[in-house]
Amino acid sequence: MKIFLTGGRGMVGRAIQEHAGAGTHDIVAPTSTELDLTDRPAVMAAIQAAAPDLVIHAAGRVGGIQANMADPAAFLADNMDMGFNVVHAARAAGVGQLLNLGSSCMYPHDAPNPLHEDNLGKGELEPTNEGYGLAKLAVARLCDFVSQSKGFSYKTLIPCNLYGLHDKFDPEVSHLVPAIIRKIHEARQSGAPSVEIWGDGTARREFMFSGDLADAVWHAVTHFADLPGCMNIGLGHDHSINDYYAEAAKVIGWQGEFTHDLTRPTGMKQKLLAVGRQTAFGWSPKTSLQEGIARTYAHFQEMEGAGA
Template sequence: MKILITGSNGMLAKNIVAAFKSSAAVHELIQVNRDDGDLREQSTADDIIRRAAPDLIIHTAARVGGISANIADPSGFLMDNLLIDSSVLRAASEHGVKDLLYLGSSCMYPRDYRQPLVESDILAAPLEPTNEGYAISKIAAAKYCQYASAQFGYNYKVIVPSNLYGAGDHYDLASAHLVAAALGKAHSAKVQGSKTIDVWGDGSARREFTFVGDLAQWIVDEHHNINNWPTILNVGCGIDHSVTEIYLAAMKVVELNGTLEYDLSKPTGMKQKLMDSSQAIDKFGWKPKTSLIDGMKTAYAEFTATHA
């Protein structure tokens, strides 16, 4: 099978490639990243997909960032992701690629809605304002997958992971997500001899984080069943933690004895967005197994090895 993976320099894509290379099945992997062209350009996506003629596309390419990055440039996050997705999805459809796996985001779900969130809750209520632009772009792409599957008989499926962390994460505090930011801040404080770490908001917001290696392995193990999946499928670990708990876990992993200072002038974001992943667990072999503390230890070991 020829499998084209977009965003191949990203955390999830790197883990998917590693899992495929460790599997017994033999696949031809075609990895696409920024060096291969700007996927915001329709002609670039057309050329890449036409030449590759893949059997399956795993579309992970996106412009991503943490809460501060989304607040700073909502128009950019909206437009860049709309362009990336429209180019790739249109090219896939027009070149007859029948199987495509699109990576959604838990940001697609409404703000302060029922918990846990089920797949049908998308578009049921207003979005979280701090990442609304990004969320709208992901919802638009998910809808195209739904339409293309119904209209053309394709298998364009959307998986909605919780927040991810693990090997290959980004630790730049301007764009890092919560776990990476917490580990990075705890590490910096330890190196600098500081005893305090700053936290945006009051620390009460809760977040669900899934170890990226668990999701990558599931995709590799189950991708051949994509035609049986529903259009949208949640794949989270089923447990959430408060921001405070995540920072305390980071301090434990880094072995920092310190305190947290809460900046109440900063936004907290959604209070909670725990997802119901029972459908993936009960019907499609999803079995996340890595605890937050064990996953953070793995992530921090990689961080120290690469940021020495």
């Protein structure tokens, strides 16, 4: 099968290509320098020329609370433009199947946990990442609308929070787990006696290793006809922010103390995905938190050693 993959140089895109499931497919994955996904004519031409059997849209402007709060307009506009351009281009090129990767930020901030797919679009989003969430929600709805046309099946996977190899470890743009890994690594290197946690650390989050999402993507590609139009991809359980810090400290070998800055934003108190559809679809994640952090930390050390 010929597959057009966006975001091929990102954490998720690389995980998809490095997974064993990629071996039997012809994957076209232009980099951001080769193809600007916010340029609709360029995207239309690229997908038309590639003539893929399937498009996987994994690209996006991503970041943690700091990045989202600093420039919500960019997170809304860039992700909306990229998603709309890819979907419209695929439809115009007659591509019958598209797999869109959404985000748990699409859910209303006051929706009951675990977050069920039926709650999408039924409330206001979390203010700390509203721009990103709105864009992802709009692209998913566009996929639903296109799928109403004969011959098109455009579906959305909604992964929980992610971390893993090729993640961003810069605290200005990183998500929680890579930011924790860098903070604790630097504390260990400098001999710092304490590490600061934003908020009281009791907020709960569901973080899955990126390799598991790649496994889910290839399972979805293989069983596309049976895939629901919209489906969560998650662990089915979560951990507190304090738990993630404690597990990272154990893996890294730092034995200092944690302090809490109660003036800092922490986002939603809990964001746990319902995995009933996922279970019925026949897929489940395989990587434990300890294993995932250990593999991610080893990759981080390799990057540091290489001067990345």
